[in-house]
Amino acid sequence: xxxxxxWMVGVLFLLGLALAQGEVDPRxxxxxQKQLLLETAGILPTELIVEQGKELFNRKGPSGKTMAECDFxxxxxxxxxxxxxxxxYFLDTGKVEDLDSRILTCMTQVQGFRPDQIKxxxxxxxxxxxxxxxxxxxxxxxxxxxxxRELYALGEKLFYARSGAKDIGCATCHVxxxxxxxxxxxxxxxxxxxxxxxxxxxYRYSNDQIWTMQDRIRACYGNLGHPxxxxxxxxxxxxxxxxxxxxxxxxxxxxxxxVR
Ligand code: HEC
Numbered sequence: 001x002x003x004x005x006x007w008m009v010g011v012l013f014l015l016g017l018a019l020a021q022g023e024v025d026p027r028x029x030x031x032x033q034k035q036l037l038l039e040t041a042g043i044l045p046t047e048l049i050v051e052q053g054k055e056l057f058n059r060k061g062p063s064g065k066t067m068a069e070c071d072f073x074x075x076x077x078x079x080x081x082x083x084x085x086x087x088x089y090f091l092d093t094g095k096v097e098d099l100d101s102r103i104l105t106c107m108t109q110v111q112g113f114r115p116d117q118i119k120x121x122x123x124x125x126x127x128x129x130x131x132x133x134x135x136x137x138x139x140x141x142x143x144x145x146x147x148x149r150e151l152y153a154l155g156e157k158l159f160y161a162r163s164g165a166k167d168i169g170c171a172t173c174h175v176x177x178x179x180x181x182x183x184x185x186x187x188x189x190x191x192x193x194x195x196x197x198x199x200x201x202x203y204r205y206s207n208d209q210i211w212t213m214q215d216r217i218r219a220c221y222g223n224l225g226h227p228x229x230x231x232x233x234x235x236x237x238x239x240x241x242x243x244x245x246x247x248x249x250x251x252x253x254x255x256x257x258x259v260r
Contacts, residue, residue, distance in 0.1 A: 026260050033205045034258045046128065046203045046256045049210055053129025056122050061111025070106035072099075072130060079133040084252055087241045089145040096151045098240050099127050099201075100214050101232050120231070127201050127212050131255035138251050139198065141244045148241065151234075155242025158235055164225045170239070173223065198250050202257035210256075213240055 038044055057067045072082040073090070087098040093105055103126050107113045143149045162169040200213040211219075214236050221228040229235040 030205070030259055033260075037205070044203075044258065045205075045208070045210075046258055049125050049128045049203065050132050050256065053125035053127070053132075056126050057129055061107065061113050063110065063112030065111050067103075067106050067111065067126070070102075070110050072102055072106075079130050081134050081137040083127075083131040083255065084134040084137040085140050087148075087151075087237060087244065088141060089147050094147075096145075096147050096237060096241060098214070098237055099130060100124075100212050101237065103127060103130070104232065121210075124201065124210050124212055124215075128210065128256040131201050134252050135255050136252060138249055139244055139247045141241065141248060143245065151238045151241050152245060154234070155238035155240070158239055159242055166225055168224060170220065170224075198247065198252045198255075199257045199259055201255060202259045204259055206260050213243075 034044065060066055068077040070076065071090075071092070072079065073085050073088050074080070074082045083099050086102065087096050089096045090102070090105075093109075095101075097105060100123055103123050104115070104118065107118055107123075108115060143152050159170045159174075162172065200216050201211065202216075203210055209215075214231055217236050217239050218228045218231070
């Protein structure tokens with residue numbers, strides 16, 4: 001308890017410091033960086049990756065099929081708005097899948113790749129491509145199947161759980177409780193108001209990396225001083241479904257996004 005209080009004091013102090021120094025609005029700064037890159041390189045990294053993803057999408061797998069043979073939730077080959085409706089339950093696998101895991105399913109079950117042949121960077125590039133068809137679309141996930149409701153409940157539990165030496169959880173940093181005390185921190189409220197769900201997949205100019213929501217959540221587990229759950233694992237999917245549901249109705253400004 002004592003430890004936690006001191007830790008919180010530390011966080012509030014640092015946040016206060018950042019605000020006092022008039023730290024630039026992260027959204028404005030991202031826009032500026034984007035413009036800068038566009039002027040120097042002539043093309044955005046996001047556009048390059050989407051192009052790579054498109055090539056991979058249209059590449060034939062060992063079965064001779066391209067990814068156009070796969071159903072991302074709205075029917076075979078339909079990409080328009082599909083990513084904005086994930087995660088969802090799929091009858092063919094009997095599982096709730098997000099964009100990343102559905103891409104894996106497609107590559108293994110339809111295209112005939114072995115799991116060890118699939119590179120993470122390829123999955124992310126394909127995710128960028130598929131997500132690009134959801135720009136301007138509202139997030140619309142549902143809790144229709146019992147599997148979806150169970151996973152949502154797990155996600156909610158994980159989001160509010162506290163653990164580790166610091167005794168903190170996702171909610172410690174990400175609900176508006178912090179916002180009230182430390183001023184406006186648009187990136188910290190991930191449950192709807194800041195529409196955080198709509199920021200990922202994204203290109204991060206601070207470290208020149210491409211991340212999906214799975215990578216974002218894993219990095220935040222690092223903040224918890226907690227072992228990171230594996231990619232495609234249940235805790236990640238559960239948190240994704242929980243946060244996506246909280247963001248229902250938010251319109252995707254641009255996928256893939258361009259963030260710090
Ligand atoms: C110690 C504080 C802290 C904890 C604990 C934490 N995060 Fe984060 N999280 C951050 C910060 C800071 C950022 C923003 C990083 C940036 O803007 O570069 C962030 C970003 C995010 C984002 C992206 C938000 C956006 O608008 O782009 C999501 C989603 C997220 N975290 C989810 C989680 C989940 C899920 C957990 C629990 C497993 C968690 N976080 C735990 C500090 C934390």
